[in-house]
Each structure stands twice: as C-alpha cells, then as structure tokens.
Amino acid sequence: MEHPPGGVCSKFTGLMARLKDPQQIVDALRKGDRGALARALSLVEQGGQSARDIGRLAYPHGGNAYTVGLTGAPGAGKSTLTNALIGDLRGRGETVSVLAIDPSSPFTGGAILGDRVRMQDHALDDGVFIRSMATRGHLGGLALATPQAIRVLDAAGAPWVLLETVGVGQVEVEVAGAADTTVVVVNPGWGDAVQANKAGLMEIADVFVINKADRAGVNETRRDLETMLEMTDLRPDDWRPPIIATVAARAEGVDELWEAVLRHRAYLESSGGLERRRSDRLLDELRTIVARSLERRAYELTSSDGVAELHQAVVARELDPYAAADHIIGDVA
Amino acid sequence: MEHPPGGVCSKFTGLMARLKDPQQIVDALRKGDRGALARALSLVEQGGQSARDIGRLAYPHGGNAYTVGLTGAPGAGKSTLTNALIGDLRGRGETVSVLAIDPSSPFTGGAILGDRVRMQDHALDDGVFIRSMATRGHLGGLALATPQAIRVLDAAGAPWVLLETVGVGQVEVEVAGAADTTVVVVNPGWGDAVQANKAGLMEIADVFVINKADRAGVNETRRDLETMLEMTDLRPDDWRPPIIATVAARAEGVDELWEAVLRHRAYLESSGGLERRRSDRLLDELRTIVARSLERRAYELTSSDGVAELHQAVVARELDPYAAADHIIGDVA
Numbered sequence: 001m002e003h004p005p006g007g008v009c010s011k012f013t014g015l016m017a018r019l020k021d022p023q024q025i026v027d028a029l030r031k032g033d034r035g036a037l038a039r040a041l042s043l044v045e046q047g048g049q050s051a052r053d054i055g056r057l058a059y060p061h062g063g064n065a066y067t068v069g070l071t072g073a074p075g076a077g078k079s080t081l082t083n084a085l086i087g088d089l090r091g092r093g094e095t096v097s098v099l100a101i102d103p104s105s106p107f108t109g110g111a112i113l114g115d116r117v118r119m120q121d122h123a124l125d126d127g128v129f130i131r132s133m134a135t136r137g138h139l140g141g142l143a144l145a146t147p148q149a150i151r152v153l154d155a156a157g158a159p160w161v162l163l164e165t166v167g168v169g170q171v172e173v174e175v176a177g178a179a180d181t182t183v184v185v186v187n188p189g190w191g192d193a194v195q196a197n198k199a200g201l202m203e204i205a206d207v208f209v210i211n212k213a214d215r216a217g218v219n220e221t222r223r224d225l226e227t228m229l230e231m232t233d234l235r236p237d238d239w240r241p242p243i244i245a246t247v248a249a250r251a252e253g254v255d256e257l258w259e260a261v262l263r264h265r266a267y268l269e270s271s272g273g274l275e276r277r278r279s280d281r282l283l284d285e286l287r288t289i290v291a292r293s294l295e296r297r298a299y300e301l302t303s304s305d306g307v308a309e310l311h312q313a314v315v316a317r318e319l320d321p322y323a324a325a326d327h328i329i330g331d332v333a
Numbered sequence: 334m335e336h337p338p339g340g341v342c343s344k345f346t347g348l349m350a351r352l353k354d355p356q357q358i359v360d361a362l363r364k365g366d367r368g369a370l371a372r373a374l375s376l377v378e379q380g381g382q383s384a385r386d387i388g389r390l391a392y393p394h395g396g397n398a399y400t401v402g403l404t405g406a407p408g409a410g411k412s413t414l415t416n417a418l419i420g421d422l423r424g425r426g427e428t429v430s431v432l433a434i435d436p437s438s439p440f441t442g443g444a445i446l447g448d449r450v451r452m453q454d455h456a457l458d459d460g461v462f463i464r465s466m467a468t469r470g471h472l473g474g475l476a477l478a479t480p481q482a483i484r485v486l487d488a489a490g491a492p493w494v495l496l497e498t499v500g501v502g503q504v505e506v507e508v509a510g511a512a513d514t515t516v517v518v519v520n521p522g523w524g525d526a527v528q529a530n531k532a533g534l535m536e537i538a539d540v541f542v543i544n545k546a547d548r549a550g551v552n553e554t555r556r557d558l559e560t561m562l563e564m565t566d567l568r569p570d571d572w573r574p575p576i577i578a579t580v581a582a583r584a585e586g587v588d589e590l591w592e593a594v595l596r597h598r599a600y601l602e603s604s605g606g607l608e609r610r611r612s613d614r615l616l617d618e619l620r621t622i623v624a625r626s627l628e629r630r631a632y633e634l635t636s637s638d639g640v641a642e643l644h645q646a647v648v649a650r651e652l653d654p655y656a657a658a659d660h661i662i663g664d665v666a
Contacts, residue, residue, distance in 0.1 A: 052655045059653040147654075279648045286647065287635045289658035294627035302620045314619065315612050320392040321480075322385045325622040 022053035029156045030061060034129065037156050044148045045133055047141055055148040062154030065097075068261055069163040069179030071201070076185040077211040081248040081257075082164045086122050088254045089160060097158040099149055100132035101142060101175050102166040129158065144292065146175050147285055177204030178281055180274060181264045183257070185209045186225075188217030202228055205241050207260045213245035213253065237273055239264065301328050355386035362489045363394060367462065370489050377481045378466055380474060388481040395487030398430075401594055402496040402512030404505055404534070409518045410544040414581040414590075415497045419455050421587045422493060430491040432482055433465035434475060434508050435499040462491065477625065479508050480618055510537030511614055513607060514597045516590070518542045519558075521550030535561055538574050540593045546578035546586065570606055572597065634661050 022043070028036035040058070043050040070078050082098055089096045122128040133142075133149060146163070153161050165176045176182055184205035210221050222243050229241065242260045246253030268274035301307065310327055313319040355376070361369035373391070376383040403411050415431055422429045455461040466475075466482060479496070486494050496512050498505035509515055517538035543554050555576050562574065575593045579586030601607035634640065643660055646652040 056653045056655065060650050063650065279644070282647050282654060283635070283644050285654045286640075286644065286657055286661075287632060289654055290631040290635055290661050291628045293658060293662050294631050295624045298623040298627050299620060302616070302623055307619075311612070311616050311619065314615050317393050317396065320389045321615060321618045321622055322389065324619055325626060328619075328623050329626050 022050060022057055026054060026057040026061075026155060029058075029152065032157070037129070037152065038131070040152045041131055041133070041149055044145055044152060047145065051145070051148060055151050058151045058155035062151055065150060065154035065158050065161050066265060067150055067161045067163055067179040067181075069165065069176030069182040069204075070185060071165045071173055071176035071182065071204075072185030072209075072211075073187075074166070076187050077248050078164050078166070078185050081185060081209065081211055081246065081254070082162055083122075084246075084248045084251045084254040085162060085258065086128055087251060088258050090122075090125065090127055092258075094160055095127040095129075095158065096160045096162060097129040097153045098131065098162045098164060099146070099153070100130070100164045100166060101146060102132055102134050129153070142175060143178075143288055144285070146178070147281070173201065173204060178284075180268065180277065181206045181261050183207045183209055183261070185211050186221065187212045188215045188221050206239065206264050207257070208241055208243040209253075209257060210243065210245045211248050214247050218245055237271065239267055239273075298328075355383060355390055359387060359390040359394075359488060362391075362485065365490070370462070370485065371464070373485045374464055374466070374482055377478055377485060380478065384478070384481060388484050391484045391488035395484055398483060398487035398491050398494050399598060400483055400494045400496055400512040400514075402498065402509030402515040402537075403518060404498045404509035404515065404537075405518030405542075405544075406520075407499070409520050410581050411497050411499070411518050414518060414542065414544055414579065414587070415495055416455075417579075417581045417584045417587040418495060418591065419461055420584060421591050423455070423458065423460055425591075427493055428460040428462075428491065429493045429495060430462040430486045431464065431495045431497060432479070432486070433463070433497045433499065434479060434505065435465055435467050462486070475508060476511075476621055477618070479511070480614070506534065506537060511617075513601065513610065514539045514594050516540045516542055516594070518544050519554060520545045521548045521554050539572065539597045540590065541574055541576040542586075542590060543576065543578045544581050547580050551578055570604065572600055572606075631661075 025036050025040050025043075029040055040054050043054050045051075070082060072078055079100075082100075086096050086098065122130065131149075133145060150161055150163075163176060163179050165173070182204045184201045184207070186201075186208065188210060208225055210218055210225075222245075225243050242263075244253055244257045244260055246257055248254065265274075268277065307328065310319065310324040314321055314324050358369050358373050358376075362373055373387050376387050378384075403415060405411055412433070415433075419429050419431065455463065464482075466478060483494055483496070496509060498509045515537045517534045517540070519534075519541065521543060541558055543551055543558075555578075558576050575596075577586055577590045577593055579590055581587065598607075601610065640661065643652065643657040647654055647657050
C-alpha cells in the first residue's frame with residue numbers, strides 16, 4: 001500500500017491561503033500545502049460553483065484514501081476514541097486526517113469545537129490534519145459536501161480519513177455509513193439516545209465498539225449485540241462485525257480496534273466488496289445530486305410569476321395542488 | 334360559524350366500505366358515511382393515483398374545517414391532552430376528528446396505537462372520529478399525506494380536526510406547524526428530549542401548554558418560556574402565545590386551553606392571518622409536490638440503462654459526479 005505524502009509542512013501556507021483560482025488551489029494542495037487544503041475544504045463547505053470546481057479538479061487525483069466512519073450516540077465517546085485512534089495511527093507511522101461532521105454547529109468552517117479540543121494534542125503534528133465541517137441547517141448539503149471534502153483530502157494524498165459524525169440522527173448515520181469501514185460506538189447498557197436508531201446502526205456497522213468498557217454491563221451489551229446480529233440479516237456480504245471493548249480515555253483496546261478495521265479492509269479488498277461499495281456510493285451520490293438539482297429547479301419554478309396565477313386558483317379551490325403541480329412540471333420533466 | 338354534520342352514524346357502513354370508485358367514495362363520505370371516510374383515508378395513506386383522485390374530488394367541498402396541531406416530546410402527554418380535549422369539545426356540543434400522525438408506526442392504516450387506547454373512551458361516540466396515520470418510513474409522504482387527509486375530513490364536514498403528532502423530530506414539528514393553530518406541549522422542567530428542537534417549537538407555537546402541572550417547576554418553565562418569547566422574534570404577526578397549565582389526566586386546565594385556541598382563531602380570522610396562513614401552506618404543499626415529482630423523475634432517470642455508462646465513467650474517474658449529473662439533467666430540466 002502506497003502512502004502519498006499527507007502532512008508535509010508548507011512554508012507557503014500564508015501565501016497559498018490567498019489563492020482564489022480552483023486549479024491553483026488544487027495544484028497547491030497536491031504539493032502538500034495545508035493552507036490550500038484548508039481553503040479548498042472551506043470552498044467545498046460553502047457549496048456552489050467553486051465547490052464543484054474543486055471537486056472536479058481533485059477527483060482524478062484520488063482513489064487512495066481509505067475512509068473510516070465513526071458514529072454513535074452523543075456522549076458515547078466518539079471524539080475521545082478518534083483522538084486515541086490518531087495516537088495509535090501515528091504510533092504505526094501513518095498520517096491521518098479527521099473530518100468531524102457537525103450539521104448543527106453554528107460555528108464557521110474549520111472551527112475546532114468543544115469536545116474536540118483534546119484533539120489539539122495533535123495540532124502541531126504535521127502528520128495529522130483535523131477539520132470540522134458544518135453546513136448550517138442545510139441538511140441535503142452535508143450528504144453532498146462530505147464526499148467532496150473526502151475527494152479533496154484524497155487528492156492531497158491522505159491515506160486515512162476518519163469521518164466522525166456528531167449526533168445520532170438519520171443524516172449522521174447516513175454520512176458515517178458511507179465510509180469504507182463504519183465503526184459504531186456504543187456504551188455498556190447502550191443508553192436511551194441510541195434506541196431510536198438501533199436498526200439503522202445495526203445495518204451500517206462493520207465494527208462495533210463498546211467504549212467506556214470499565215463500566216458495568218459490557219458482557220450484557222456484547223450479548224445484546226450478538227443476538228441482534230444473529231436475528232437481523234441486513235448485510236449484503238458475509239462479514240461478521242467484530243465487537244471490540246475499549247476505554248478510549250486510557251487508549252485501551254484502541255490498537256485492537258484498529259486491527260479490526262484493517263481486517264475489514266483486507267476482507268473488502270480481497271472480496272471485491274470495496275470496489276462495489278465505492279461504486280454503489282457514487283451512484284447514490286449521483287442520484288442525490290440529480291434530485292437536489294431538480295429540487296432547486298422546482299423551487300425556481302414555483303417562485304416564478306406564472307405560478308402566482310396557479311397558486312391563486314388553488315386557493316380559490318378551482319384547482320387542487322396536484323393538478324397545479326402537473327401544470328408546472330409539464331414545463332420541465 | 335356553520336357546523337356541517339360530522340358524525341352521522343351510517344347504516345350503510347358495511348356496504349360503502351366496499352366502494353372502489355373515488356367519486357362514489359367522496360359522494361358517500363359527504364353524506365356522513367364513516368366507512369367511506371375510513372376507506373378514503375386509507376387510500377390517501379397509501380398514496381398513488383387513488384390518493385390524488387380522492388384529494389381532487391374532496392377539495393372543492395372543503396374550507397370549513399379548522400385544524401389544531403398538538404406537538405411536543407414523547408411522554409409530554411399529548412394523547413392524554415387530546416383525549417381530554419375531545420371530552421371538552423363534546424361538552425360544548427361540538428363534533429371532533431383526530432388525526433394521530435405516527436411516521437414510524439409499523440401498523441397498517443387506521444390502527445389505534447398504544448398510547449391512544451384511552452381514546453377508545455370515545456370510540457362509540459358518533460360525534461368523534463379518530464384515526465392514526467403512518468407512512469412506513471416514507472418521510473416525504475407524511476408532509477403530503479396529512480393535508481390530503483385533512484381535505485377528506487373537511488369534505489366530510491368535520492368542523493374541528495385535532496392533529497396530534499407523535500415524536501418531536503423535524504417532520505412531526507413541520508406537520509403540526511402546518512395547522513391553523515399549533516399547540517406545543519411541554520412539561521415542568523421541559524425534559525431533555527425537547528432541547529434539540531426548542532427553537533423549532535418556539536417558532537411554530539401559537540399556544541403553549543405546560544402539562545403535568547401538578548409537578549414541581551411550573552413557574553420556572555413558564556418564566557423560561559416567557560423569556561424565550563421575549564428574546565426571539567420569530568413570529569410574522571403580533572400574536573403573543575399564551576401559556577396554559579394543564580393536568581390532562583384530570584382534565585384540569587383543558588377548558589382554558591380550548592378558550593385560548595378559540596381566541597387565537599378569532600385573532601387569525603379578524604386579522605386576515607388565517608387566509609394568509611392557508612394560502613402560504615398551499616404554496617408550500619405545491620412546492621413539495623413539485624419537488625417530490627421531480628425527485629421520482631430523478632430516480633427513474635438514474636435507474637435507466639443510459640446511466641450505467643455515465644456511472645462507469647464516474648467510477649473510472651473520467652467524469653466527476655456533478656458533470657455526470659449535468660448530462661442526466663440536461664435531458665429534462
């Protein structure tokens with residue numbers, strides 16, 4: 001496995017951060033300029049034409065990054081675990097990038113948030129790149145911004161991207177589930193927060209972590225997970241998700257967790273599952289892009305002057321909303 | 334205010350339930366046939382062409398139903414409150430319909446679920462019609478199925494429709510917020526479950542209820558709500574949401590709650606706000622219908638044979654997903 005340079009410290013950071021042209025930015029980040037990398041991710045986060053340009057220019061240079069998603073209920077210890085994984089990977093001589101996905105964050109792009117302050121341990125390490133992404137309430141945006149951000153890190157030569165999702169809603173689970181290997185973090189006794197989404201979590205987990213395993217209830221939770229794995233058969237392959245106990249705050253079990261991730265990667269690579277997963281993911285992304293574009297078109301259509309008349313006819317009960325919609329759609333699709 | 338007959342007991346229920354033709358069904362439910370009404374709601378819940386036909390045929394006959402949404406965190410006591418409101422309205426000689434919206438329910442249409450068992454108090458009362466609706470995971474469907482269901486009840490002459498939403502997610506809040514008057518139910522101390530969506534709830538509330546007001550913390554919760562109402566200015570009008578304390582299990586405060594609903598209705602009717610609200614709601618619905626139709630079209634487009642080639646080009650990194658989407662969309666929009 002080849003590891004292109006991921007964390008080369010650049011003496012041009014100040015200069016490059018002012019770059020505006022997407023081609024220049026992508027050229028610079030490919031040479032290891034962290035300022036250009038940060039700039040590219042900000043543009044991706046903002047969306048619009050620049051985001052598309054960055055993604056398009058970065059795309060041909062990718063294909064080497066392996067993504068590991070971490071998801072679970074708030075308080076399960078995902079950030080602590082991510083922090084411990086960074087330490088483990090650095091100990092193995094690997095460079096590592098982290099994307100922390102926080103859909104509700106009011107902070108602007110690139111902010112290191114509360115829970116992730118401890119990741120500052122690694123802030124001065126050139127082999128580590130940490131970035132949090134928010135999309136300020138634009139939910140559809142997160143599903144589309146994340147693969148673009150990964151594309152940028154991939155083009156910059158990142159061999160490992162840890163994708164940590166904050167929160168346990170449908171969107172976070174979807175984002176984490178779109179990784180090459182998805183790690184679902186629970187605690188002894190699970191906790192209430194995870195109940196609502198248990199089925200969704202069972203479906204995407206390639207590796208289970210029972211974190212805070214110094215508390216009571218580890219064996220029960222393990223049995224609970226094993227029973228659910230036996231009862232449900234949601235996997236399209238015959239991988240059996242291992243269950244790893246960790247105490248992330250003391251880095252216990254973290255090495256074992258990473259070994260499980262590596263085993264899953266080896267399984268995917270030897271079975272052809274990795275190619276299939278990535279191909280399916282691209283088709284999903286393509287569908288989402290098409291749907292969002294048509295949605296935007298729908299909004300434009302229903303905001304035009306011509307629609308006021310139809311709207312009035314609906315208000316007057318001369319036309320029902322579906323008939324009005326047919327009139328509008330007749331013009332486009 | 335006119336109250337068309339809402340709860341006429343039909344001797345033809347058995348016969349009419351077998352009706353298949355949407356026009357016959359709508360004709361029958363307008364004559365007070367409860368079997369036809371139930372059949373129409375089942376068709377609406379299932380979606381598709383029959384749902385559209387029912388909605389289209391019912392629409393010209395509506396305009397009299399007033400909708401009251403009830404929303405709040407699980408366990409806040411919405412069902413108990415709804416039950417108590419039914420009693421209060423019956424005491425006022427009103428007929429009342431209840432739509433309980435449960436997006437995650439695995440039961441088929443029309444099931445009376447767990448919490449709502451006590452509503453069976455009213456099961457034999459011809460002046461009461463209770464129905465729960467689920468859309469089995471198809472979330473977009475709920476936002477569209479609910480106004481169609483209200484349209485059907487409206488055509489059947491229902492003067493009051495209570496719209497109870499189970500859960501506190503974005504969808505439930507949106508559905509309840511699309512009522513003429515929206516009642517947000519909290520408990521003393523709020524409870525954790527509501528925290529995530531507090532801003533959303535503040536935005537849609539026309540009336541606040543502090544239910545389970547026999548517990549400690551009512552005054553603090555009231556002050557909390559008042560402070561938030563002063564701090565945020567999300568309302569497009571100058572209605573100030575009243576805060577009503579209730580103990581729904583003993584029907585305490587329920588009469589006062591209904592008076593608050595009536596005051597809000599009078600305010601909306603005299604200020605022109607009701608027409609504006611309903612008109613805005615129809616435009617929203619129109620937009621959603623157009624967006625969903627285009628989404629379906631997007632799915633069809635990305636499932637066709639021609640797309641396989643584009644998908645392969647994306648997998649091979651010859652084309653990025655956005656460029657591929659442009660090719661596809663170029664054919665329609």
